[in-house]
Amino acid sequence: MRANSTTHVHTALGKPLSVLPGFFMTAGLLRSAIACFFAWQCLAARQAWADEPVQPRPASAKIADYENDVKPFFAQYCLKCHTGDKAKGGLAFEKYETEAQIRRFRQVAERVRVVLDAGTMPPEDPQPSDEERTAVLNWLEKRVLKVDCDAGIDPGRVTIRRLNRAEYNNTIRDLLGVDIRPADDFPSDDVGYGFDNIGDVLSLPPVLFERYLAAAEKVTAIAIIAPDGERDPLKTEKGRNLFSDSEASLELKIERAGDYLLRAQAWGQQAGDEKTRMTLKLDGVDLQTVSVEAEGGKPADYDVKVRLEPGSHAFAVRFINDYYNPNDPDPKNRDRNLIVERLLVFGPLGSLPEDLPASHRRLLTCRPEKPEQTADCCRAILKPFVTKAFRRPAEDEELARLTRLVEDAMKSGDSFERGIQLAVQAVLASPEFLFRIEIDPDPTNAQAVRTISDWELATRLSYFLWSSLPDDELFRLAADGTLRKNGNLAVQVRRMLKDPKSSALVENFAGQWLNLRLLRSINPSRKRFPGFDDVLKADMETETRMFFESIVREDRSIFDLLDARFTFLNERLARHYGIADVTGNEFQRVNLTTDQRGGLLGHASILTVTSNPTRTSPVKRGKWVLENIFNAPPPPPPPGVPELNDSKEQRLTGSLRQRMEQHRANPACAVCHTQMDVLGFGLENYDAVGAWRETDEDFPIDASGTLPGGESFQTPAQLREILKTRQADFRRCLTEKLLTYALGRGLEYYDECTVRTLVQNIESNHDTFSALVLEIVNSDPFQKRRGKRGDEP
Numbered sequence: 001m002r003a004n005s006t007t008h009v010h011t012a013l014g015k016p017l018s019v020l021p022g023f024f025m026t027a028g029l030l031r032s033a034i035a036c037f038f039a040w041q042c043l044a045a046r047q048a049w050a051d052e053p054v055q056p057r058p059a060s061a062k063i064a065d066y067e068n069d070v071k072p073f074f075a076q077y078c079l080k081c082h083t084g085d086k087a088k089g090g091l092a093f094e095k096y097e098t099e100a101q102i103r104r105f106r107q108v109a110e111r112v113r114v115v116l117d118a119g120t121m122p123p124e125d126p127q128p129s130d131e132e133r134t135a136v137l138n139w140l141e142k143r144v145l146k147v148d149c150d151a152g153i154d155p156g157r158v159t160i161r162r163l164n165r166a167e168y169n170n171t172i173r174d175l176l177g178v179d180i181r182p183a184d185d186f187p188s189d190d191v192g193y194g195f196d197n198i199g200d201v202l203s204l205p206p207v208l209f210e211r212y213l214a215a216a217e218k219v220t221a222i223a224i225i226a227p228d229g230e231r232d233p234l235k236t237e238k239g240r241n242l243f244s245d246s247e248a249s250l251e252l253k254i255e256r257a258g259d260y261l262l263r264a265q266a267w268g269q270q271a272g273d274e275k276t277r278m279t280l281k282l283d284g285v286d287l288q289t290v291s292v293e294a295e296g297g298k299p300a301d302y303d304v305k306v307r308l309e310p311g312s313h314a315f316a317v318r319f320i321n322d323y324y325n326p327n328d329p330d331p332k333n334r335d336r337n338l339i340v341e342r343l344l345v346f347g348p349l350g351s352l353p354e355d356l357p358a359s360h361r362r363l364l365t366c367r368p369e370k371p372e373q374t375a376d377c378c379r380a381i382l383k384p385f386v387t388k389a390f391r392r393p394a395e396d397e398e399l400a401r402l403t404r405l406v407e408d409a410m411k412s413g414d415s416f417e418r419g420i421q422l423a424v425q426a427v428l429a430s431p432e433f434l435f436r437i438e439i440d441p442d443p444t445n446a447q448a449v450r451t452i453s454d455w456e457l458a459t460r461l462s463y464f465l466w467s468s469l470p471d472d473e474l475f476r477l478a479a480d481g482t483l484r485k486n487g488n489l490a491v492q493v494r495r496m497l498k499d500p501k502s503s504a505l506v507e508n509f510a511g512q513w514l515n516l517r518l519l520r521s522i523n524p525s526r527k528r529f530p531g532f533d534d535v536l537k538a539d540m541e542t543e544t545r546m547f548f549e550s551i552v553r554e555d556r557s558i559f560d561l562l563d564a565r566f567t568f569l570n571e572r573l574a575r576h577y578g579i580a581d582v583t584g585n586e587f588q589r590v591n592l593t594t595d596q597r598g599g600l601l602g603h604a605s606i607l608t609v610t611s612n613p614t615r616t617s618p619v620k621r622g623k624w625v626l627e628n629i630f631n632a633p634p635p636p637p638p639p640g641v642p643e644l645n646d647s648k649e650q651r652l653t654g655s656l657r658q659r660m661e662q663h664r665a666n667p668a669c670a671v672c673h674t675q676m677d678v679l680g681f682g683l684e685n686y687d688a689v690g691a692w693r694e695t696d697e698d699f700p701i702d703a704s705g706t707l708p709g710g711e712s713f714q715t716p717a718q719l720r721e722i723l724k725t726r727q728a729d730f731r732r733c734l735t736e737k738l739l740t741y742a743l744g745r746g747l748e749y750y751d752e753c754t755v756r757t758l759v760q761n762i763e764s765n766h767d768t769f770s771a772l773v774l775e776i777v778n779s780d781p782f783q784k785r786r787g788k789r790g791d792e793p
Contacts, residue, residue, distance in 0.1 A: 022747030032063025048665040054256045062727065063142055064135040066099040073136050077122045103144050106749055115142040147199060149753035155449060155784035157792070158745050161199030162435045164189040166508050169467035170501075171216075175388055176223040176424075177359040182215035193746040194737070195512050197463075200745065204434075216428035222360040224424065225351045226417040234347055239266070242319035247281075249316035250343040252343075254308045258348025262287075264302045264317045264340060267294035271336040272323040278337075278338055280304050281316040289320065292338060299341045330698040350415065368416060378403040382423060391459040391469055393479070401425060435465065438785060445599040445787040452785060454478040457489075461471075461777060464742045466494045467504035481655075481693035493774055497552055503545075509741050510548040514628060516541060518609050524689050525614045531576065532689045540690065542587055546605070555770045558734055559727060562629075563599040563720045565592050576604065578692055581707070595717035596692050601625075601683060602716070604690025610680075615656060616696075629723060631733035634676060656684070656696060678705040682719035727767075732759050735772065742776050754779050 002643060061273055064070050072547060074082075074093040081088045084291035091111065098104040115121035116137055122128075128136075163171060165183040173179060185210055192198035237250035254260075268276025275293040280302065287304050294300035339475055366377040382402050386394035404427060406419030427433055438456050442448035452460070458478040462470040468480065474492060477483040483492070511517045519541050524532050546568040551560055569590045573583035577597065582590060592598055600606055610620040626631040684703045687693050692700055705719070706712045713719045723730070735758050740747055747755070758775045765771035 030593060046087075062295035064139040066139070066143075070099075070136055071134075073128065073132060073746040075125065077128055081122075099143065106145060108751070109140055109144045111491075113137060113145060116140075116738060122678050134486075143677070145749070147752050149756070151541050153753050153780040154750035155780040155786055156745065156751065157440075157785050157788060158438070158743060159199035160435055160437055161202045161744055162204060163195070164196050164202060166504065167197070167463060168215075168434075170466065170504060172219055172428075174468045174471070174501075175385075176219060178219060178357075178361055180219065180222060182218055182223070185215070186211050191512075191577045193740050195506070195509075195741050195744075197467075197744050198743065198746065200668055201598050210371040212429055212434060213425075218307070220421040220424045221430065222418055224421050225356055225360050227415050227422055232346075233344040234260070235262075235345045239264070239317075239342050242338040242340060243335075244322045245319055247316045247318045248340040248343060249314055250345065251274075251312065251314050252345055254310050256348050257309050257352055258307070260306055260308045260345055260347030261349060262304050262306060263314050263346065264343070265299040265300045265342045266292055266299065266317065266338060266340045268292040268340065269335065269337040270295050271328075271333045272325070274337050275319065275334055276319070278302070278340075279318045279320050282306055283314055284316075287599060288597060289516075290781060294326060299339070301768075308347070315345060317343065344767060348407045352417070352623060364417065364420060371410075373405055374416065375403050378406050378420075378423070381420060385424070388469060388475065389427050391436070391444045392428070392432075392455045416633045420433070435464060438786055440785065443787050446789040449784055449786040454481055454483040457483055457783065460742075460782060461489075461492065461496070464777070465493070465505055465773070466501040467508050480536060485611075489777065490774055494555075494770055494778055497555070497770060497773065502552055503549060505547050505552060506549050509738065513737050513741075514544065514548075515609050515624070516544055516605055519605050522608055523613065524608065524611070528614050529687070529689045536572060536689075537608075539570060539576075539693055540603070542570075543568050544574060544600070544603050544605045546587055547600075555768050557725060557767045558731065558769055558772060559564065559767060561600055561734075562724050562730065565598060566590060567592060567597065567603070573604070573673055576689075576691055595715070598717065598720055599721075601720060602686075604686075607683065607686045608688065614688065615682060616680075616685065616686070616688050618656070618677045620680070622676035622678065622680035626676065628737075629657060629728045629733060630726070631736050654779070678707060679719070681705050683716055685716055705713050728759070731767065733760060733775075735759050735762065738772060739776050739781070740780075743781055751781060754781055 059334070064073070078093050082091045082093050084092060084094075088094075088102050089106065094103075095176060096108075102508045104562065112121075116133060165186050165188075168183040168186070171278055172182060187205065189196040190201040191201065192201035235250065235252045239248045242248060248264075254782050262280060262282065264278070265279060266278065270276060277289060278287045282556055287306065290302050292300075292302070317338075319338035321336065323409050325334050328334045350363040367372045368377045382399055383394050386398060386402070390398075405423050406416070409419035409422050410416060431437070436459060438452060440448065440450065455478045458470040458474040462468060462474060473495075474483070477488055478490070482488055489766075494657055497505075519537060522537070524578075526532065547564070548561070550556065550568070551558070551564075556564075567590055568587045569577070569579065570585050570587045571583050572582070574590065579590065579592075579741045580599075582588065596602070605622070607616075608619070610624045611617050612620075623634060682703055682705050684696070685692055685694070685699050687696075703716060703719075704712070704714045707722065711722050713722055735755060739751070739755065739758070758772075758779060761775050762771050765775075
């Protein structure tokens with residue numbers, strides 16, 4: 001299941017709202033072109049480009065009555081196309097007999113509002129008068145879609161969601177102190193609203209649960225050392241082929257007295273009337289004689305346990321029943337031999353090595369000396385562990401069940417450490433660990449709004465900023481009930497943003513918001529760009545990561561993302577950019593002295609991700625700006641429109657810009673591309689791997705353009721200056737993106753009240769990154785939740 005973040009339009013609230021795919025495409029290419037134009041008009045209505053704000057409809061304008069005005073309006077202008085099982089766009093108006101019915105389906109009402117407001121519906125005559133259209137629009141906006149922020153904020157609800165792969169890896173690291181990434185073997189996480197931490201799309205297929213169990217076993221074996229004989233061999237020796245009565249041996253020096261396991265891995269070449277036999281020996285003394293049943297190159301383990309004292313010892317295997325009959329009619333039955341693949345010694349058994357890993361020492365704070373001490377020791381170990389793993393206080397019954405698991409393991413002959421391994425595995429396979437669970441006392445009552453507990457708030461905060469569980473300080477404040485008191489929450493947010501673990505915000509938020517993760521799978525043509533390689537690709541990604549991290553750690557203005565006068569380069573990437581006086585492979589902060597670079601739009605990572613393998617793509621670059629700077633993604637392209645002819649012959653006919661202008665002669669493409677391409681052409685001085693250029697295929701670069709609001713530019717630097725003047729739009733875009741990521745759900749119509757408050761407060765706090773984060777953390781959707789509405793999943 002994948003929530004489609006590209007089929008969005010902008011509502012009157014200025015936020016994306018999913019529409020049913022195909023709604024604008026069912027009437028063919030012309031209607032799709034109109035839909036493209038409508039999407040741009042909605043963007044203009046939010047002042048993304050317009051010099052002057054769009055004036056609202058007069059308050060005195062008539063508001064239609066549903067029975068007397070709206071239903072007749074639908075019947076006259078809409079039912080011709082939107083009725084029955086084959087209604088275009090899946091929208092059948094006869095389903096809505098009353099105003100209350102349509103009020104329950106806000107997304108349908110919003111779809112109607114946007115197309116009426118844009119004038120794209122109805123597409124044919126007869127057309128409603130301006131007065132009729134305005135009356136219905138007022139009815140939609142003031143009777144159906146109105147959000148009353150004075151009536152209180154609806155915090156919404158977050159679906160129970162499992163840890164995604166990044167969160168699982170980080171949580172294992174911080175919980176157990178082992179630096180492994182078991183979730184890298186898990187299936188990829190689904191993406192919704194642009195991010196992979198959205199609860200509604202994080203499903204749990206059967207194969208994933210199997211991987212959870214395997215990961216739990218792997219992790220516990222590394223984090224906790226159990227004193228069993230098959231941990232790691234004390235010594236191993238390659239064996240030999242024994243073709244007569246002879247021996248294979250291993251010599252070793254024992255440091256500690258104790259029980260040891262001697263193992264021979266062997267198989268027999270069988271012949272005669274008995275199986276191959278061998279004797280296991282220690283220091284020349286026979287210990288055990290066995291028949292070697294294994295054959296055909298598939299060795300088996302043959303073990304014997306012994307008590308060894310400190311000193312030198314010799315472990316040997318002797319072949320004792322050689323057989324040879326060259327006259328046997330069956331060639332396979334003429335020669336019996338013993339093949340010893342390997343000799344191994346394990347131990348001492350039942351004891352732990354002196355150099356235990358830090359993870360073991362941190363978790364196992366005691367070891368029972370007597371059976372009656374087991375329960376208390378288990379509780380001392382498991383109570384803090386379960387509390388951290390479940391991100392809430394451990395319950396007595398949970399601890400009792402886990403303790404019984406340890407005791408049962410010991411009764412079966414396993415060690416105490418092995419029992420703790422099993423208990424930890426049970427915790428790591430529990431839904432309480434795998435899912436972030438927030439229990440509502442009245443889960444089906446949408447009016448039951450509650451403030452989440454300090455434990456839940458600590459968890460939301462840590463997975464927002466660190467993609468991991470809370471640390472000891474957050475857990476302590478949660479346990480004391482003081483996370484929200486005495487300014488502690490703001491102190492913790494600032495501490496966490498400066499912590500190295502906030503790099504997770506760079507990786508998981510910025511990496512997806514900026515499409516940076518896609519860079520790893522991008523492969524520009526090495527023939528067209530011989531200087532590009534995987535090392536340079538990694539450098540590009542590092543620059544953007546370090547740049548975004550500096551905005552976070554230094555608490556800089558969010559608008560530095562658009563046109564900062566610094567970046568991070570090493571010698572290789574600086575040479576790619578044509579910037580002198582940067583030496584070495586290490587990245588360093590570099591002040592930009594020309595206007596060729598500045599902010600994200602000058603980063604080779606972004607410019608490469610938004611290009612084709614052999615050339616730039618003004619369409620992709622323009623779309624990237626609309627989606628990631630203004631949160632105004634254009635609709636999908638109409639079906640059946642051919643790609644730009646990029647053959648060598650066509651490239652000789654003119655520059656890319658000239659050829660795209662010819663391509664846009666298709667009326668199904670013109671409206672949408674005229675608006676998108678102007679942004680992409682403004683970045684044409686950067687080639688498909690982000691290097692600066694003045695020409696393309698011997699044609700001079702033309703990076704000029706005029707935006708719908710009338711602003712003109714000649715260079716990428718001038719385009720960036722224009723984008724910087726649209727601060728309100730970028731502020732809102734980044735707020736909506738980060739709020740979506742922080743909540744783990746898509747924004748709904750009722751979130752408009754929250755977004756409106758956030759952007760006002762962020763502006764009044766100088767637009768710093770910490771101000772943005774603090775406003776989100778202090779918002780009602782982050783601090784509260786409510787019960788489920790009947791129409792919610």
